[in-house]
Amino acid sequence: MTNPLLKSYATGLSVLYVEDDPIGSVLIEKMLEPLFDRVYAARDGAEGVRQFHLQQPDIIVSDLMMPIMDGIGMLREIRKSNQKTPVVLMTASLEHVHLVEAINLGVSKFLAKPLRAEALQRALLAVTRELSLERVAEQARQQEVELLTYRNRYHSQQVELARAKERHIAGNLLENRYMQADEAGGWLVDLLQQPRDIMSGDSYSVIPTADNRLLLFLADAMGHGLSASVTSMLTTAFFNHSATGCACNHLGFAHLASSTMRFAMRNLLEDEVFSSLVLELDPLQQVIRFACCGMPALLLVRNGQVERLRGLNPPVSAFSPPIQLQELSLEGVTAILLATDGLGDAPMRTGGCYRDRLADDLLASATAGELFARYGVYCDDADNDDDITLLRLTAIGVGQKQFSYSAPGTLAGVSSLQSYVSRQLEQEGAKGEKLDALDLALSEALMNAFEHGCLKIGVDKQRLILEGGYDELVMAAEADTGNEIQLKLTLGSCQGRLQVWIEVIDPGSGFDAEAGLGGNSAATAPSGRGFAIMKRSVDLVRRNQVGNRLVLMQMFGE
Amino acid sequence: MEIRTVGSQELVVTGIIKTIDDSMQLRGELQKLHDGGAKSITLRIEDSFALPSAVIGYLMKLVNREKVKLTLLAGDKRLCELLDELQLANVFGVSCTAR
Numbered sequence: 001m002t003n004p005l006l007k008s009y010a011t012g013l014s015v016l017y018v019e020d021d022p023i024g025s026v027l028i029e030k031m032l033e034p035l036f037d038r039v040y041a042a043r044d045g046a047e048g049v050r051q052f053h054l055q056q057p058d059i060i061v062s063d064l065m066m067p068i069m070d071g072i073g074m075l076r077e078i079r080k081s082n083q084k085t086p087v088v089l090m091t092a093s094l095e096h097v098h099l100v101e102a103i104n105l106g107v108s109k110f111l112a113k114p115l116r117a118e119a120l121q122r123a124l125l126a127v128t129r130e131l132s133l134e135r136v137a138e139q140a141r142q143q144e145v146e147l148l149t150y151r152n153r154y155h156s157q158q159v160e161l162a163r164a165k166e167r168h169i170a171g172n173l174l175e176n177r178y179m180q181a182d183e184a185g186g187w188l189v190d191l192l193q194q195p196r197d198i199m200s201g202d203s204y205s206v207i208p209t210a211d212n213r214l215l216l217f218l219a220d221a222m223g224h225g226l227s228a229s230v231t232s233m234l235t236t237a238f239f240n241h242s243a244t245g246c247a248c249n250h251l252g253f254a255h256l257a258s259s260t261m262r263f264a265m266r267n268l269l270e271d272e273v274f275s276s277l278v279l280e281l282d283p284l285q286q287v288i289r290f291a292c293c294g295m296p297a298l299l300l301v302r303n304g305q306v307e308r309l310r311g312l313n314p315p316v317s318a319f320s321p322p323i324q325l326q327e328l329s330l331e332g333v334t335a336i337l338l339a340t341d342g343l344g345d346a347p348m349r350t351g352g353c354y355r356d357r358l359a360d361d362l363l364a365s366a367t368a369g370e371l372f373a374r375y376g377v378y379c380d381d382a383d384n385d386d387d388i389t390l391l392r393l394t395a396i397g398v399g400q401k402q403f404s405y406s407a408p409g410t411l412a413g414v415s416s417l418q419s420y421v422s423r424q425l426e427q428e429g430a431k432g433e434k435l436d437a438l439d440l441a442l443s444e445a446l447m448n449a450f451e452h453g454c455l456k457i458g459v460d461k462q463r464l465i466l467e468g469g470y471d472e473l474v475m476a477a478e479a480d481t482g483n484e485i486q487l488k489l490t491l492g493s494c495q496g497r498l499q500v501w502i503e504v505i506d507p508g509s510g511f512d513a514e515a516g517l518g519g520n521s522a523a524t525a526p527s528g529r530g531f532a533i534m535k536r537s538v539d540l541v542r543r544n545q546v547g548n549r550l551v552l553m554q555m556f557g558e
Numbered sequence: 559m560e561i562r563t564v565g566s567q568e569l570v571v572t573g574i575i576k577t578i579d580d581s582m583q584l585r586g587e588l589q590k591l592h593d594g595g596a597k598s599i600t601l602r603i604e605d606s607f608a609l610p611s612a613v614i615g616y617l618m619k620l621v622n623r624e625k626v627k628l629t630l631l632a633g634d635k636r637l638c639e640l641l642d643e644l645q646l647a648n649v650f651g652v653s654c655t656a657r
Contacts (some may be wrong), residue, residue, distance in 0.1 A: 441574040
């Protein structure tokens with residue numbers, strides 16, 4: 001009678017029995033077939049080896065003494081490639097030398113011959129139970145690995161989604177543009193962020209308004225991790241929403257600033273604090289208004305000197321009083337630095353904090369990248385575990401010498417203009433690879449102005465190049481009054497270094513390069529390549545809002 | 559910038575390709591090779607760290623419309639990086655020969 005427990009363990013398993021005696025073979029087969037799904041047979045050890053490699057049985061039941069190859073010999077062969085398959089060895093007598101070798105070869109059970117059904121069942125019960133336990137353990141291991149893999153994948157997906165959300169909310173809408181003030185100058189935002197984690201506690205938003213003001217939000221939620229970043233993200237999203245339609249007057253900005261801070265207050269836990277800054281820059285009225293709550297002092301460069309503007313409000317908490325606003329004239333101001341405390345609080349290798357050097361380095365640098373490089377000279381950023389966000393608001397085209405040029409809207413015209421400007425720059429002391437790079441950027445800017453402003457090619461450029469017509473269009477352009485390209489060259493000094501601003505103005509109504517991308521990335525779309533080349537070549541490049549003016553800035557000297 | 563023609567299928571450019579005139583001159587030399595029947599062109603740019611977009615546009619026309627097989631040998635790593643960033647490394651058959 002079949003043991004039901006053995007039957008349940010053996011279900012799904014296969015067995016190979018190896019027996020040279022025909023009667024014995026039939027008896028064993030009769031005992032095995034009711035138990036196992038698949039039963040394989042062999043008449044001797046050599047056939048047993050062949051059947052083992054062919055059928056890969058779960059269990060082997062074998063006689064010891066057989067012609068051609070005995071059970072030990074067969075097992076020896078099998079163990080060369082398989083250490084695990086359990087073996088039940090049947091024998092009438094087992095000499096000591098066979099016993100030792102059999103044990104060393106991993107025989108699981110020995111059965112005496114003549115074989116009795118109960119003995120075989122007991123042996124098979126032990127072996128199949130062992131196999132069953134191993135399978136359960138293996139399944140559990142597999143499930144654990146799958147769960148870990150799933151969790152890792154889920155976590156990675158969440159990290160990516162969080163990063164994408166962060167980029168979606170925190171943004172600089174003036175990244176490739178500048179705010180044109182009037183016919184002369186404007187402001188650009190040069191931003192650099194060094195977050196230490198995803199969902200950084202620092203956040204920012206830069207929004208140009210339809211009436212040509214700049215609205216800016218900077219936040220640093222104190223603490224690390226999700227709670228800090230949720231506060232920053234929520235408040236940034238609120239600012240973004242409120243800034244749309246912010247009325248152009250003092251009351252409009254006051255409402256924006258106070259409502260943003262009140263929103264933050266309402267979403268803070270009792271023991272949380274939140275540093276933030278809301279700022280409005282009005283280039284036409286030449287004024288900035290701001291509400292600074294617990295952020296480091298703003299630094300302004302005015303007439304070559306640095307002014308420190310401390311905020312009037314403590315960090316926002318669940319119990320903050322109403323905020324106070326500040327207003328300041330921009331007359332003579334060429335740069336404004338806003339930064340979270342990760343920058344100023346960074347310890348210097350020589351002692352003290354980087355805040356002690358910040359004013360000097362702001363004067364000596366022309367871009368956010370240069371300032372950060374100077375920070376790296378004095379501080380070890382690898383030791384700084386606080387996020388750094390810095391925004392450098394830079395006045396465009398400030399300098400002591402200014403030159404204005406114009407050129408007809410022809411290929412010869414723009415080519416001559418480029419040569420003339422390049423010679424002028426050489427005379428003013430610009431040289432070396434930085435001049436080569438500026439020349440390259442200038443040729444891109446002038447060709448851009450020629451193609452879009454004079455020839456009005458627009459998004460058809462790629463098609464004209466590939467299908468033909470571009471060269472003919474370019475060569476056939478004739479000088480036309482009112483179709484001229486203007487260029488303003490401004491030369492200034494930044495702590496003894498030559499600073500060059502070039503503004504290229506085309507006569508067109510503007511070309512929205514982003515709209516012309518046609519689904520391609522900026523670097524790969526035809527209208528984006530020139531801009532990508534300019535960005536690699538000069539320290540700063542920006543377009544105006546409309547797209548018919550382009551500004552380049554290059555620093556010369558160390 | 560100097561351009562030297564080697565045989566009927568190769569141009570060697572030394573110096574920096576930076577001005578509008580440089581772009582037009584290089585386009586002209588490439589056109590000469592193509593007009594001469596070249597089905598494959600080797601463009602060896604030894605020193606320039608970038609390529610103006612006017613040259614890039616012309617090369618794209620050569621490759622995509624005229625079906626010229628282009629091999630661009632870039633002697634400055636920055637040129638290789640630029641073309642890689644613009645996803646043109648495969649299109650232009652770029653090899654970086656910079657040391």
